Amino acid sequence: MDAQHALADLTEISSQIRAAVVFDDKGKVAGSTLPDGEAFARAAADLLAAAEELKPGQSPLTQLEVATADGSVFVVRQDEATMAAITGPNPTVGLVFYDLKSALRSVKPAKPKPPPRKRPAAPGSKKTSAAKKATAKKPTPRRKKPDAS
Amino acid sequence: MRRSAALLVGALGGMLAGAAFIRRQTAHRERADLYFEDGSMLSLTDGSPGADRLLPLARRIIGEARSR
Numbered sequence: 001m002d003a004q005h006a007l008a009d010l011t012e013i014s015s016q017i018r019a020a021v022v023f024d025d026k027g028k029v030a031g032s033t034l035p036d037g038e039a040f041a042r043a044a045a046d047l048l049a050a051a052e053e054l055k056p057g058q059s060p061l062t063q064l065e066v067a068t069a070d071g072s073v074f075v076v077r078q079d080e081a082t083m084a085a086i087t088g089p090n091p092t093v094g095l096v097f098y099d100l101k102s103a104l105r106s107v108k109p110a111k112p113k114p115p116p117r118k119r120p121a122a123p124g125s126k127k128t129s130a131a132k133k134a135t136a137k138k139p140t141p142r143r144k145k146p147d148a149s
Numbered sequence: 150m151r152r153s154a155a156l157l158v159g160a161l162g163g164m165l166a167g168a169a170f171i172r173r174q175t176a177h178r179e180r181a182d183l184y185f186e187d188g189s190m191l192s193l194t195d196g197s198p199g200a201d202r203l204l205p206l207a208r209r210i211i212g213e214a215r216s217r
Binding site: 059 | 179180181182183184187191193199202203204206208210211213214215217
């Protein structure tokens with residue numbers, strides 16, 4: 001499922017989520033419910049970076065919720081993909097995290113371009129198969145020892 | 150007998166009202182909850198040094214999202 005489709009499903013399932021964005025660790029936006037997804041992703045990445053600086057141990061930050069009087073901001077990170085969402089005040093925190101993680105899991109990672117396929121051998125170019133044949137060792141027939149008589 | 154029952158009911162009512170007030174105050178408090186891969190969690194309430202950095206960023210995100 002692509003990110004935009006996953007976000008559409010998410011906002012349909014969860015009435016608490018007002019806006020959401022999916023972006024990668026380089027800040028590239030894969031999908032957004034807002035027209036200016038780039039700015040939303042940048043602000044969420046800033047929030048994540050500020051939170052990372054506060055971590056007490058070595059364990060990486062996987063998710064966060066910042067609750068304000070006007071609403072909450074949620075950020076969930078899995079591998080290279082990150083999803084940020086905004087809810088109204090006093091959301092059901094566990095449910096929102098569950099929905100965000102499910103949506104993020106359903107987003108397919110962007111596949112790198114496959115290498116170009118090798119062209120099938122032209123009819124005239126039997127060189128390769130001939131060379132293969134040449135290299136393939138044929139079992140040498142055993143010679144019968146001449147009779148001692 | 151009636152007096153002690155009234156006292157008991159009054160005390161219970163006061164306790165319930167106090168609990169509801171504390172719960173309401175806690176629910177509306179601004180905070181930041183950070184969850185880490187090892188299962189640990191850090192909760193920063195409004196006024197703590199960490200929350201002072203995160204809360205303005207979150208307010209800005211919510212404000213910008215509303216304006217769009």
